[in-house]
Amino acid sequence: MNSYRLTSRVAGPRSLGGTMRLLLCLVALLAPMSAFAVNPDEVLPDPALEARARTISAELRCMVCQNQSIDDSNADLARDLRLLVRKRLADGDTDQQVLDYIVSRYGEFVLLKPRLSEKTYILWGAPIALFLIGGLALAVYARRRTGKPTGKPLSAEEEAQLKDILGR
Missing domain, CATH: 1.20.5 (Single alpha-helices involved in coiled-coils or other helix-helix interfaces)
Structure with a gap:
């Protein structure tokens, strides 16, 4: 009797090793890029002003999305509000003045954390x-x-039967 040895090679994680790892790394690195809604042309040249703008933008609700801050939203209105915040800060307004200005135009609902x-x-x-x-x-x-109470109490006869059963 002849015995034949059947072998088949199935492509597994080891055979695709380097390619799969590279692809996985690229996906992991590029996937969060869509989460950054602030475009490079919106960024202020002064890092301190930009940090203030990002802080204020994180406190303001996108009126289109309503569940995101304008800092996280890609909506056109959110972009306009981000630009407005940066313009007001560049003009010398304080953080509170910027917030008050936007609240005066859009109402308290624009604040993610209401006062x-x-x-x-x-x-x-x-x-x-x-x-x-x-x-x-x-x-x-x-x-x-x-x-x-969990139930009615046992009668004297029932207690005697129970003692007999338990052997006491």
């Missing part, structure tokens, strides 16, 4: 109130649950 004011007391107080109400409800539930 504490009479209009926002509920917004800031609701999480604390809900946490306290939830804790109180949990405490009441736990107290009621431990106070209830």
Whole structure:
């Protein structure tokens, strides 16, 4: 009887070693590039002013996306707001003046972290109130649950039968 040895070579991670590693490294390096929304032409020449602009931009909501800061958004309005922030800073405005100017034009909604004011007391107080109400409800539930008897007590006859079964 002849025995034939069948071998097949399947391309695995080792056979593609260098190419796969290189491709994986390129993907890992280039994938985050789309996350940077600030274009090179928007960057201020002064690093201190640019850092202030980035800080302010991170605090402002993109009115198109509504779940991103203008620093992270690629929307045209976000770009316009980033340029406005940089222009105002270059003109000598303070950070607060820039924020106040943008809030005066777009309203409090443009701030990702709303200011504490009479209009926002509920917004800031609701999480604390809900946490306290939830804790109180949990405490009441736990107290009621431990106070209830689990069933009716055994009669004298049932207790005697139980003692006989257990051998006491």
